[in-house]
Amino acid sequence: MMKNVYIDTLGCQMNKYDSERILGMLSHFDYIETDNEYDADLLIVNTCAIRQLSADKAYSRLGNWGRIKKERKAQGKSTKIVIAGCVAQLEGENLLKKFPYLDLVMGPQNIYKLPDLLKKIEQQRLCSIEDYPLQEKDYDIKRAKTVNAWLSIMEGCNNFCSYCVVPYTRGRERSREINSILKEAKEIISKGYKEITLLGQNVDSYGKNLENKPNFATLLKELDKLEGNFRIRFTSSYPTDITDEVIETVKNASKICECFHIPMQSGNNRVLKAMNRRYNVEQYKEIVEKIRNNIKDVTITSDFIAGFPGETEEEFMDTIKAIDELQLDYSNTAAYSPRPITKAGKMTDLFIDEKTKKKRLSILNEKVKSAHLKSNEKYIGKTMEVLIDGIKDGIFQGRTRNNKVVHLTDNKKYEIGEFVNVEIERVSTWCCFGKSIN
Numbered sequence: 001m002m003k004n005v006y007i008d009t010l011g012c013q014m015n016k017y018d019s020e021r022i023l024g025m026l027s028h029f030d031y032i033e034t035d036n037e038y039d040a041d042l043l044i045v046n047t048c049a050i051r052q053l054s055a056d057k058a059y060s061r062l063g064n065w066g067r068i069k070k071e072r073k074a075q076g077k078s079t080k081i082v083i084a085g086c087v088a089q090l091e092g093e094n095l096l097k098k099f100p101y102l103d104l105v106m107g108p109q110n111i112y113k114l115p116d117l118l119k120k121i122e123q124q125r126l127c128s129i130e131d132y133p134l135q136e137k138d139y140d141i142k143r144a145k146t147v148n149a150w151l152s153i154m155e156g157c158n159n160f161c162s163y164c165v166v167p168y169t170r171g172r173e174r175s176r177e178i179n180s181i182l183k184e185a186k187e188i189i190s191k192g193y194k195e196i197t198l199l200g201q202n203v204d205s206y207g208k209n210l211e212n213k214p215n216f217a218t219l220l221k222e223l224d225k226l227e228g229n230f231r232i233r234f235t236s237s238y239p240t241d242i243t244d245e246v247i248e249t250v251k252n253a254s255k256i257c258e259c260f261h262i263p264m265q266s267g268n269n270r271v272l273k274a275m276n277r278r279y280n281v282e283q284y285k286e287i288v289e290k291i292r293n294n295i296k297d298v299t300i301t302s303d304f305i306a307g308f309p310g311e312t313e314e315e316f317m318d319t320i321k322a323i324d325e326l327q328l329d330y331s332n333t334a335a336y337s338p339r340p341i342t343k344a345g346k347m348t349d350l351f352i353d354e355k356t357k358k359k360r361l362s363i364l365n366e367k368v369k370s371a372h373l374k375s376n377e378k379y380i381g382k383t384m385e386v387l388i389d390g391i392k393d394g395i396f397q398g399r400t401r402n403n404k405v406v407h408l409t410d411n412k413k414y415e416i417g418e419f420v421n422v423e424i425e426r427v428s429t430w431c432c433f434g435k436s437i438n
């Protein structure tokens with residue numbers, strides 16, 4: 001008999017990919033996805049531990065689901081509750097104690113064991129968070145129905161930035177074999193996806209643990225050779241790990257999109273050192289210049305943290321200055337959130353008060369907004385290739401190769417997944433507007 005599974009995914013693209021793996025796997029064991037929690041025989045929350053807020057969201061889901069489980073039990077229905085992802089890995093057994101109705105705690109490296117674990121939790125509550133080498137994907141992945149497909153090329157990270165939980169939750173860096181990635185990419189293309197986004201915490205470190213030590217540029221070149229009309233994106237890059245060969249490859253390849261996501265985190269050298277980032281502002285600028293000098297119309301995006309422990313007002317203003325000087329196209333921002341397991345999370349005497357962090361975050365967000373508008377303005381009058389990925393209120397929209405959102409104002413009909421050449425006529429802070437010239 002078919003059973004229903006409801007999955008709630010919090011956090012990054014890697015988690016979205018993992019949820020797609022979970023759903024693909026469960027479809028072989030008579031589960032179908034439902035969007036109604038009350039109908040679910042299996043409730044899974046795939047969690048993110050980057051910020052406390054995200055972990056709290058997961059706990060609040062579990063609280064609700066405990067009530068749903070009780071209600072369903074009164075109707076004679078059984079419900080299993082699973083917490084997966086980074087919070088599961090970090091908190092382990094504690095979660096079984098904290099949430100008495102929780103059936104399974106499963107870390108990201110244990111997903112491949114899920115069918116077996118589901119059988120076992122019929123008998124007893126379990127915690128499965130052991131460290132394993134990267135597992136090959138045994139089952140199809142139930143990908144979202146969009147034009148883009150995620151493809152994880154590696155997991156984990158060796159960098160131990162002082163604020164980050166990833167090395168503790170996703171483990172050390174492990175790359176997948178090139179052939180396995182190429183096989184999955186071919187499968188994605190054969191299913192009609194028009195964009196593949198390669199995922200890794202630090203894609204430029206790709207291959208270091210593999211026998212023949214293929215590098216990221218080699219992988220990109222192999223993917224670029226695959227037949228078909230599609231694009232390749234990748235995220236994220238560590239500033240000083242980006243090689244000349246990768247820049248040259250992006251410049252010469254036909255399918256690799258001209259955009260780099262390079263988290264800078266702070267525009268001040270003392271703060272960068274305290275964050276245990278292995279570069280300074282000058283090195284970051286050098287890499288940005290090198291990329292811009294080599295690749296036409298390239299987009300460079302970044303991440304910044306406001307209110308890192310001990311950050312002074314002047315040091316924070318260096319970040320604002322850096323966004324201006326570097327003319328970064330877009331940046332994700334966040335107020336520093338202490339994670340107790342990390343080095344920075346233990347610097348309690350240096351914590352910045354919430355009000356100051358909030359104020360700095362709002363200044364940062366204003367700067368990012370104006371930088372994004374300036375970046376969009378560069379494209380007025382230019383013709384850009386747009387991949388149509390949706391329609392809203394009758395207006396087709398899509399993204400350029402360098403990841404600009406474009407709304408088509410010409411009232412023509414397009415297919416989702418169609419490539420269209422668009423002349424950009426005007427822009428706003430968050431998107432560009434134009435007409436096709438096809």
Ligand code: SF4
Nearest residue numbers: 157159160161164166
């Ligand atoms: S490089 Fe990224 S994932 Fe790795 S520790 Fe630093 S912030 Fe975390």
